[in-house]
Amino acid sequence: MAVGLIAAGIGITLVPESVRILHRDNIREVSLQETNATLPIILSHRAGAVSVSLQHHLRLIETLRAHPST
Structure with a gap:
């Protein structure tokens, strides 16, 4: 379902x-x-x-990757 929404241009998702x-x-x-x-x-x-919105989320994820919480 989530991947179908992405294909339709609606948002991003984290999946296994x-x-x-x-x-x-x-x-x-x-x-x-x-x-x-x-x-x-x-x-x-x-x-x-x-x-x-996508660019914002990608920057957020890169920031989290660069500075993971301990």
């Missing part, structure tokens, strides 16, 4: 990495390196998307 087997050409998948995650997760968003 196993969702990659549902590969869709219009969705970009980004591996996340969260050491405390209980399941490998990826960030998915519509390929080619350039919305302000």
Whole structure:
């Protein structure tokens, strides 16, 4: 369901990495390196998307990756 919404251009989502087997050409998948995650997760968003909201979330995630909480 969440991946279908992304393909339709509605938002982003964090999903278990196993969702990659549902590969869709219009969705970009980004591996996340969260050491405390209980399941490998990826960030998915519509390929080619350039919305302000998406850019904000991508910057937020990069900030969190660069400065993980302890």
